Amino acid sequence: MSTFYVLLSVVLMLQVCRACDGNNEEQQLAAARQQSDEYFANAYGFNPSPWGSAYYQPSARVSGYANPYEGRTPLNRQPNYNPFKKYFTNTNADEENNQVEGRFALGGLGANLINTGLFNNRFTPANTWRPFSSLTNRIPISLNPDYNSPLANFDACTSPSGDAGICAPGSVCSLFGGRPSGSCILGKVCCINAITTCGGTVTLNNTYWQSPSTAVSAPSTCALTVRMDTKLVEQLARPICQIRLDFISFTTNQPTAGTCTDTFMVGGSTSTVPVICGDNSGQHMYLDVPSSATTPTDVQLMFNFAAGAATRSWNIKIAMLPCGATYLAPVDCLQYFTSATGKVKSFNWQDVSSTAIRQLNNQKYNICFRTELVSGSKAAQTCLTVCTPTSGGDPFSLTRTEALAAQVSAVSATDNAGVAICLYDFLLIAGGTDPATGSAAERYCGGRLNPAPAGAVAATGGPTTDVTVCTAIRPFRMTYQTDNTEGAVLIGNGILIAADADGVGTTDSPGNVGFCLDFQEK
Incomplete structure (x- = not known):
């Protein structure tokens, strides 16, 4: 019996020891797991938990939080519009909104893979040197803010x-x-x-339309279409409201008696765009179009070349200007100047010594000037003077008549009874005044930029010198208009006031050339 009790005591002691050993084993396992997690976190930069970044799903956002992306990245970007959304059947809004988070989650996965299993497990666990850690900064999917679009x-x-x-x-x-x-x-x-071809279509901003490398045959037509539609991938983020044409180079045949035989025309724009020809390098145009966000629009640019061997070449930069941009031109301004000083010229004006008529017929458009800051304050007036030609050109010559005057009232100002001056061809400067004499006029024509009336110099029938003309009426703008002929305008067929032929009685060169003016805001 004593032997039985001894054996029973031994068995009970063994069970107690095993229980103690089990508790110690669990404690040791837990401690080892914690040490392992700490080791991986310190040595490799991640925690080997199944709930890592690749599997993490963000919790629902707080109701009413207007800007979930604010502070998300250094760029503080708003979510990009996804042009490929329609190609996917899953339209879950939460999933779409979480695209940025998913992108960075994938970036985190790439970092974990590079910092651990792909490369660094080739080194001993005691070695915490990570030679490939910088590669995580080169993963485009982590750094490209335009990944969605x-x-x-x-x-x-x-x-x-x-x-x-x-x-x-x-x-x-x-x-x-x-x-x-x-x-x-x-x-x-x-x-x-x-x-460099005819008949193409432009959909990209800042596209150059250049004349073909081979000579343009005549008669012929060369056209280009500018298409604006926010459904196009390259335009979906920016609705277009204006087009700016910059004539880097522009040479076609000269007009005949002011009428273009070679023509450049614009169709599809809501702006009134005159037909032009000749030499127009350095000129520009602003074309108004309906917002492409509501109405897709095609604008046509077209050259028509008459028979003849004249040189025809061009290089036109086509800029698409987004709606709401601060640099849009005011409505109905074909030309728009945005500096305090500069030079403005009529189409086909050139600094050349010639008796040929370079003034174009059928011109009617507005030239506008943005009000600039001068000495820290908004300009109070714009002043215009004729430019200084260096090659014998005439800086101002519009519809020359015997009385070379610019009158306040074109209807009442005549060089002969019933014959008007500055009624059909003129440069209109609202509030134009000579600051030296106080003489004022709104319509200017003849051979001098001068508001003095014809009676002031009766011996010659008009002013003999150019003067500075200033206006304080804002917004600063001029209007240029010519009729459809260089000949006399006769009464009849709706014409109530006659006008002499444009070159009658001049003592200077007989050809009208348009104008070249220097402007300065003060």
């Missing part, structure tokens, strides 16, 4: 050669037939797009 923002850029272009990925530039020249941020290139 890489085509959404075609920002303007300037190449090292001075050409205007758009910032785009290199592959996209090639897709649109562009030429990379210079670089932009985020690995994009400055893409220069040029079209």
Whole structure:
């Protein structure tokens, strides 16, 4: 019996020891797991938990939080519009809103993989040196803020050669037939797009339309379409409200008696755009169009070349201006100048010594000037003087008549009874005044920029010198208008007031050339 009790005591002691050992084993396992987690966190930068970044789903946002992306990244970007949304069947709003979070989650997964299993497990666990950790900063999916829509923002850029272009990925530039020249941020290139054919279509901002490399045959037509539609991938982020045309170079045949035989015309714009021809390098136009967000619009640019062997060449930069931009021209301003000083010329004016008529018929458009800051204050007036030609050109010559006067009232001012001056061809400067004499006029024509009335110098029938003309009426603008002929205007067929032929009785060169004026805001 004593032997039985001894054996029972031994068994009970063994069970107690095993229980103690089990508790110690669980404690040791827990301690080891904690040490392991701390080790991986310190050595490799991540916690090997199944609930890591790749599986993390963000909790629902607080109701009414207006800007969930604020402070999310250093860029503080708003979510990009997704042009490819319609190609996917899943329209879950929460999932779409979480795209940015999912993108950064994937970036975190890439960091974890690079910092651990892909490379660093080749080193001993005691070694905390991570030679490939910098590679995580080079994963485009983590750093490209336009990942959702890489085509959404075609920002303007300037190449090292001075050409205007758009910032785009290199592959996209090639897709649109562009030429990379210079670089932009985020690995994009400055893409220069040029079209050298007739009959093409432009959808990209800052596109150059250049004359074909082969000589243009005549008679012929060469046209280009500028398409504005926010459904286009390259325009979906920016509705277009205006087009600016910059004539880098522009040479066609000269007019005949003021009427263009070669013509450049614009169709599809809500602006009144005159037909032009001749030499117009350095000129520009603003074209108003309905917002492409509501009405897709096609604007046509067209050259019509008459028979003849004249040189025809052009290089026109086409800029699409987004709605709401601060640099849009005022409505109905064909030309818009945004500096305190500069030069303004009528179409086809050139600094050349010639008796040919360069003034174009059928011109009617507004020339506008933005009010600039002068000495820290808004300009109070704009002053105009004739420019100084260096090659024998005439800076001001509009519809020359015997009485070379510009009158306040064109209907009552005559050089002969019943014959009007500055009624059909004129440059209108509202509130135009000679600050030296106080003489004022609104319509200017003849051979001098001078508001003095004809009676002031009766011996010659009009002013003999050019003066400075200033106006304080804002917004600053001028209106240029010519009729459809250089000949006399006769009474009849709705014409109530006659006018002499444009070149009658002049003692200077007989050809009207238009105007070239220097402007200065004061």
